[in-house]
Amino acid sequence: MQQESDRLRGEGLRIGFVPTMGALHEGHLDLLRLCRTHCDVTVMSVFVNPTQFGANEDFGRYPRDLDRDAMLAASAGCDILFTPQAEEVYPPGYSTWVQEEILSATLEGRSRPTHFRGVTTVVTKLFLMVKPHCAVFGQKDAQQAAIIKRMVRDLHFDIELLIAPIRREADGLAMSSRNMYLSESGRIEALALSRSLRLAEQFVAGGGRDADAIRALVKDELNRSGAVTVDYVALLDAETLDEVDMLSGQATLLAIAARVDRTRLIDNTILRVETIER
Amino acid sequence: MQQESDRLRGEGLRIGFVPTMGALHEGHLDLLRLCRTHCDVTVMSVFVNPTQFGANEDFGRYPRDLDRDAMLAASAGCDILFTPQAEEVYPPGYSTWVQEEILSATLEGRSRPTHFRGVTTVVTKLFLMVKPHCAVFGQKDAQQAAIIKRMVRDLHFDIELLIAPIRREADGLAMSSRNMYLSESGRIEALALSRSLRLAEQFVAGGGRDADAIRALVKDELNRSGAVTVDYVALLDAETLDEVDMLSGQATLLAIAARVDRTRLIDNTILRVETIER
Numbered sequence: 136m137q138q139e140s141d142r143l144r145g146e147g148l149r150i151g152f153v154p155t156m157g158a159l160h161e162g163h164l165d166l167l168r169l170c171r172t173h174c175d176v177t178v179m180s181v182f183v184n185p186t187q188f189g190a191n192e193d194f195g196r197y198p199r200d201l202d203r204d205a206m207l208a209a210s211a212g213c214d215i216l217f218t219p220q221a222e223e224v225y226p227p228g229y230s231t232w233v234q235e236e237i238l239s240a241t242l243e244g245r246s247r248p249t250h251f252r253g254v255t256t257v258v259t260k261l262f263l264m265v266k267p268h269c270a271v272f273g274q275k276d277a278q279q280a281a282i283i284k285r286m287v288r289d290l291h292f293d294i295e296l297l298i299a300p301i302r303r304e305a306d307g308l309a310m311s312s313r314n315m316y317l318s319e320s321g322r323i324e325a326l327a328l329s330r331s332l333r334l335a336e337q338f339v340a341g342g343g344r345d346a347d348a349i350r351a352l353v354k355d356e357l358n359r360s361g362a363v364t365v366d367y368v369a370l371l372d373a374e375t376l377d378e379v380d381m382l383s384g385q386a387t388l389l390a391i392a393a394r395v396d397r398t399r400l401i402d403n404t405i406l407r408v409e410t411i412e413r
Numbered sequence: 414m415q416q417e418s419d420r421l422r423g424e425g426l427r428i429g430f431v432p433t434m435g436a437l438h439e440g441h442l443d444l445l446r447l448c449r450t451h452c453d454v455t456v457m458s459v460f461v462n463p464t465q466f467g468a469n470e471d472f473g474r475y476p477r478d479l480d481r482d483a484m485l486a487a488s489a490g491c492d493i494l495f496t497p498q499a500e501e502v503y504p505p506g507y508s509t510w511v512q513e514e515i516l517s518a519t520l521e522g523r524s525r526p527t528h529f530r531g532v533t534t535v536v537t538k539l540f541l542m543v544k545p546h547c548a549v550f551g552q553k554d555a556q557q558a559a560i561i562k563r564m565v566r567d568l569h570f571d572i573e574l575l576i577a578p579i580r581r582e583a584d585g586l587a588m589s590s591r592n593m594y595l596s597e598s599g600r601i602e603a604l605a606l607s608r609s610l611r612l613a614e615q616f617v618a619g620g621g622r623d624a625d626a627i628r629a630l631v632k633d634e635l636n637r638s639g640a641v642t643v644d645y646v647a648l649l650d651a652e653t654l655d656e657v658d659m660l661s662g663q664a665t666l667l668a669i670a671a672r673v674d675r676t677r678l679i680d681n682t683i684l685r686v687e688t689i690e691r
Contacts, residue, residue, distance in 0.1 A: 145423075232512050236508045260569050263569045263570055289509035289538075293541065375506075
């Protein structure tokens with residue numbers, strides 16, 4: 136992969152990179168399509184990264200279907216499908232980690248304490264293997280996007296980051312490889328997540344600014360379904376992930392996590408207050 | 414720096430990199446000279462990295478003389494002197510670290526618990542800023558060399574590492590920027606370090622294999638000087654830094670650290686057993 140990237144760079148071509156864990160859906164293909172508009176050659180990696188799963192999480196049963204992924208990636212214009220093996224990515228006796236310590240401590244990091252260390256470490260490795268000019272991540276994993284952005288800045292990766300908007304099913308459910316785990320009824324109950332975000336957006340559009348009120352609104356909507364167990368409902372500065380009490384001109388991330396059936400789902404939206412110059 | 418490196422790479426030139434903290438001596442210039450034999454353009458960085466100093470260490474009084482460094486570097490054939498500022502290397506609110514967790518825990522890491530985290534983090538940043546094809550480190554900092562080697566392997570940096578031998582004064586003292594701190598008498602007492610290593614080498618050349626015996630020999634020599642306080646005398650596998658009981662065909666690192674006056678000095682040698690095939 137490094138040799139191929141050197142060769143492409145030597146020809147003056149711009150390399151774009153979309154890291155994934157496979158189990159591709161239209162959300163991933165959106166990342167690929169966005170990537171193609173910013174570079175000459177698009178590389179997509181498929182690697183189910185063991186170190187970002189906790190001991191009791193779904194690493195073993197995470198969906199894997201490389202043939203299907205390869206077909207989908209090619210159909211969306213992927214030039215190179217990079218599928219490294221775990222023993223290559225993590226050599227025997229590996230002992231080096233990349234850790235972002237502030238943004239990683241909240242939200243997902245609280246429920247999944249080793250998750251983001253696994254993410255930043257594997258993304259560093261993949262960046263160094265693929266040597267891209269730009270890389271695309273999804274807004275679906277809003278905290279991950281903020282952490283990768285911070286890591287790229289802090290470590291001076293010479294890589295342009297692009298964040299692609301959340302892709303949703305027709306009924307509003309944010310696309311996720313983990314939606315496969317949902318039962319038929321769970322699939323319907325899970326709509327409470329996107330519905331609660333829409334309610335919050337409407338509340339803000341109508342002049343609502345108070346974070347407590349927004350959180351209460353969202354929790355109430357989620358709790359209306361007995362099948363949904365709320366993990367967190369958070370209002371944070373979209374860049375620093377500091378908690379927000381009152382919406383202002385800054386972009387505010389409304390992020391939620393909840394369990395439906397036994398599946399943990401996340402969703403989010405950016406709340407913006409239109410400031411009117413007088 | 415990144416743009417210049419891209420330009421040089423675009424011309425097909427091979428970039429060599431020598432990271433330093435300045436206060437250059439002939440040891441650093443050896444690194445530069447070795448680098449020049451492996452690449453087309455040599456970059457030397459001078460950056461006194463705050464994060465590799467402990468709270469009670471010598472960050473404030475570490476010798477700084479950029480004009481002198483620039484002259485010396487140029488005289489040894491340095492093409493680019495890279496002198497980033499601390500606020501560039503560590504942007505405001507930085508929160509990302511690179512940490513090697515196994516090799517870093519022993520020797521220097523025991524006395525200086527946050528030292529190697531600072532080293533691996535800054536070397537990662539410098540690698541990403543300079544984008545070298547090869548980089549040179551000194552055997553003087555044997556543990557650092559082993560850790561950087563491990564980090565480069567683990568994270569997949571596409572960089573060839575070269576380790577330059579220890580450069581010594583005529584009387585045997587290993588060159589170090591910290592030798593400046595020594596008093597005239599301390600300078601003489603400090604010779605116990607290299608002398609003890611020579612004794613160990615002779616012991617092994619004469620058939621000695623037992624690590625306890627070698628350690629005792631070295632400690633006795635160091636303790637003969639009342640001005641020398643031993644921190645550690647260690648015999649380790651040169652690559653894994655695992656402790657060694659008995660010398661074998663593997664390269665064994667004999668590493669020592671001691672205080673002379675109030676200055677902490679380190680030195681080391683690789684002990685090799687000549688195995689005779691029968």
